[in-house]
Amino acid sequence: MRYPANYCQVCGHPLEDRFAHGKMRRVCPSCGFIHFEDPKVAVVALIEHEGRVLLVRRRFDPEKGKWALPAGFVDDGEDPTLAVVREVREETGLEVAVTGLLDVSAGTGRSGASIIITYTATVTGGSARPQDDADDILWLDPTDPLPDLAFDSTRQALRRWQVR
Ligand SMILES: [Zn+2]
Known part of the structure; x- marks a missing residue:
């Protein structure tokens, strides 16, 4: 089971949906961190x-x-x-x-x-x-x-x- 990524793991800012590297991903508007969902x-x-x-x-x-x-x-x-x-x-x-x-x-x-x-x-x-x-x-x-x-x-x- 996957849990949503709500906060930036680098700076703690709430993440947003943004188009990045070809698809919608969770992105930090404060520091630019991109949350990649890796395969299990x-x-x-x-x-x-x-x-x-x-x-x-x-x-x-x-x-x-x-x-x-x-x-x-x-x-x-x-x-x-x-x-x-x-x-x-x-x-x-x-x-x-x-x-x-x-x-x-x-x-x-x-x-x-x-x-x-x-x-x-x-x-x-x-x-x-x-x-x-x-x-x-x-x-x-x-x-x-x-x-x-x-x-x-x-x-x-x-x-x-x-x-x-
Ligand atoms: Zn951040």
């Missing part, structure tokens, strides 16, 4: 282990109670391949290593992400148990019916995985 980048892990893929059930909204791949937002300055390893550790307790890039897509709808990077990963340590944003986990077999999924991006990633 999410990383997603498709973790393969013994032919199955790990799903987590979301503890919180959006899409509380539905299933998704372990995922989270990249912090400013953070390498996305390290962000995905961190998110997996936080949600499942598993240590993983990134093995490849599955997809880069534009985020739509409820996920809150502008750009979604989906990596494939393999387990290198730990044992999976739900924690943090996850309240349950399951290892999905490719022949299993899909559970109730939270995001279209999850469905797309699983489809790509199942047809390989």
Whole structure:
């Protein structure tokens, strides 16, 4: 969820809508600061282990109670391949290593992400148990019916995985 920028982060003056760098943006009439809305980048892990893929059930909204791949937002300055390893550790307790890039897509709808990077990963340590944003986990077999999924991006990633 985005919050509006109301005040200049440099001088504290109220911001105004002005046309700048090709579109309407929030601009400070006092010091000239331009507030650029940067894209939010999410990383997603498709973790393969013994032919199955790990799903987590979301503890919180959006899409509380539905299933998704372990995922989270990249912090400013953070390498996305390290962000995905961190998110997996936080949600499942598993240590993983990134093995490849599955997809880069534009985020739509409820996920809150502008750009979604989906990596494939393999387990290198730990044992999976739900924690943090996850309240349950399951290892999905490719022949299993899909559970109730939270995001279209999850469905797309699983489809790509199942047809390989
Ligand atoms: Zn200002």
